[in-house]
Amino acid sequence: xxxxxxxxxxxxxxxxxxxxxxxxxxxxxxxxxxxxxxxxxxxxxxxxxxxxxxxxxxxxxxxxxxxxxxxxxxxxxxxxxxxxxxxxxxxxxxxxxxxxxxxxxxxxxxxxxxxxxxxxxxxxxxxxxxxxxxxxxxxxxxxxxxxxxxxxxxxxxxxxxxxxxxxxxxxxxxxxxxxxxxxxxxxxxxxxxxxxxxxxxxxxxxxxxxxxxxx
Numbered sequence: 001x002x003x004x005x006x007x008x009x010x011x012x013x014x015x016x017x018x019x020x021x022x023x024x025x026x027x028x029x030x031x032x033x034x035x036x037x038x039x040x041x042x043x044x045x046x047x048x049x050x051x052x053x054x055x056x057x058x059x060x061x062x063x064x065x066x067x068x069x070x071x072x073x074x075x076x077x078x079x080x081x082x083x084x085x086x087x088x089x090x091x092x093x094x095x096x097x098x099x100x101x102x103x104x105x106x107x108x109x110x111x112x113x114x115x116x117x118x119x120x121x122x123x124x125x126x127x128x129x130x131x132x133x134x135x136x137x138x139x140x141x142x143x144x145x146x147x148x149x150x151x152x153x154x155x156x157x158x159x160x161x162x163x164x165x166x167x168x169x170x171x172x173x174x175x176x177x178x179x180x181x182x183x184x185x186x187x188x189x190x191x192x193x194x195x196x197x198x199x200x201x202x203x204x205x206x207x208x209x210x211x212x213x214x215x
Contacts, residue, residue, distance in 0.1 A: 021084035022161075023102055024185065026065075027092050028109030029143060031119035033167035034089050037109055038065035039197040040170075040178065041087045044189030049088040059123045062197075065089050073097045092150050095160075104160040105185055111167040113140045174198040 024046060026037045039062055042048045049067050056063040069079055070090050074097040080088075081102065090098075098104060117136050154162045163184040170177050178194040 021103075022105045023080060023083055024085070024087040025095075025098070025104050025106040025160075026087055026089045026109070027095055027106055028111070029092055029116055029147070031116045031123070032109040032111040033165075033170065034109050035060050035063065035065050036167070036170065036197065037107055037165065038087060038089055039063075040181070040194040041107075041189075043193035043197045044178070044181070044187075044191070045193070046185075046187070046189070047086045049083045049086045058126060059119075070094065092146065095150055096153055098157075098160065100157070100159055102159065106154065106160055106162040107181065107184070108154075108162055108164050109167055110164055113143055115167075116143070170198060171200050 024041065026034050026041070028034045038048060038050075042065075048065060050063075050065045051067050051069075052063075053068050054064045054066045066089055069076075070088065073080075073090065073094045077097060077099045080099065084102075092108070095106070114136075117139055154160050161184075163180070165177060165181070174195050175191065178189070178191045181194075182189045182191065
């Protein structure tokens, strides 16, 4: 395509220059499996945006794959454009801060709320962090309301295509999920490499559904 044709198509709205390469976002509640998804993407051949500030520990023995700049996304999102076609881990509470002038492919991790709460409690106890005192029922209800809200928001943002992935399904049917991710991202990823990152032994806090699977 010659330059004049490109300019003409840009002027007529056929090409959105900021949306040619989407930013791949891995999102979810804390302890929902976002680090596992980042590992899968990296093994599949996706470049990961991480600074290594938060290092691996007993709760995430393979690392957190976090980027410190994400914490201030609601105040400064100017850096996001540097990570087109890369995977960035963003907590679900900050998804509303994503600026609309980029294109996103969001992989949203879902996990049973009881498992998330149990995992968070273990992490807090291991770090010696005081228990916030909220009852599980209150936290669960708060998380459920948040998830409903964020899903409604994403449904109304055409620039943010979203794939919802079950943490439990990754452990049960990793190949199927890996293939689904390839289709969603429209990339020929290394599926065998992705499968090697899935270790059911790291599923240490199990909710009712997972317990039922074992019966």
